[in-house]
Amino acid sequence: MKVKEQYHGWVIELVSHPNGYSFHCWTAQERIGITDRQLYSSLDQALTIAKKRADLETMRWALTRFLDDACLHYKLNLDEMIALEASILEFVAAAFREDSAMPSSTEVHMLQATCELFCAYKNTTSKLQVVRITNISGWYFEKVVFPQEQLLFEALPEAELEIYTGTAWGATLVEKICCSQLKACIFE
Numbered sequence: 001m002k003v004k005e006q007y008h009g010w011v012i013e014l015v016s017h018p019n020g021y022s023f024h025c026w027t028a029q030e031r032i033g034i035t036d037r038q039l040y041s042s043l044d045q046a047l048t049i050a051k052k053r054a055d056l057e058t059m060r061w062a063l064t065r066f067l068d069d070a071c072l073h074y075k076l077n078l079d080e081m082i083a084l085e086a087s088i089l090e091f092v093a094a095a096f097r098e099d100s101a102m103p104s105s106t107e108v109h110m111l112q113a114t115c116e117l118f119c120a121y122k123n124t125t126s127k128l129q130v131v132r133i134t135n136i137s138g139w140y141f142e143k144v145v146f147p148q149e150q151l152l153f154e155a156l157p158e159a160e161l162e163i164y165t166g167t168a169w170g171a172t173l174v175e176k177i178c179c180s181q182l183k184a185c186i187f188e
Contacts, residue, residue, distance in 0.1 A: 003118065005047070005152055010054040014046050014152070021046035025054050043118060044153045056095055063088050117157050119182035122150040130164040133179070155179040 003014045006028075013024045020039030023046050027033075034053055040046040064085060076084070123129045123145040131151065133141040136159050145151050155161070157180040165174045 012050045023050040119179050127165050132162045133159045135160045
């Protein structure tokens with residue numbers, strides 16, 4: 001099974017495997033593509049890592065373009081240019097490795113036994129929202145959802161998604177939705 005999501009000019013495709021999830025990312029123009037063969041224990045973890053990787057690649061791409069201009073304008077020599085590019089690539093690789101540690105196999109097994117539903121929620125307002133699931137004992141879920149952003153996550157069918165709209169004074173509970181009503185569109 002596959003799930004696709006748009007994210008800041010990237011298409012993120014999450015792929016389900018028997019032991020977890022992997023992802024593929026590519027820009028809308030298909031000029032840059034990323035494939036991660038590591039398996040993550042949950043759909044949410046794979047999506048978080050995919051977004052981080054897309055952000056890092058966007059940053060790397062922008063810095064590389066900046067360096068190309070800097071080479072022309074600031075008269076960098078070839079050795080300086082190569083050293084700067086290597087430094088950027090090393091930073092991106094280190095930042096990605098830091099956030100993508102593989103969970104233990106126990107976590108993967110527990111996930112498969114408990115989470116049965118892929119859910120999607122979209123913030124259609126112009127305000128920042130915080131969504132939470134608090135009605136399931138021993139299970140905590142909380143995410144910030146920006147205006148017009150879609151959130152993909154896993155949950156039990158009986159879980160309730162609480163939606164809070166943020167203001168300068170705090171957050172106000174505006175709606176509760178049963179996760180069984182938020183079933184995501186899955187692409188086979």
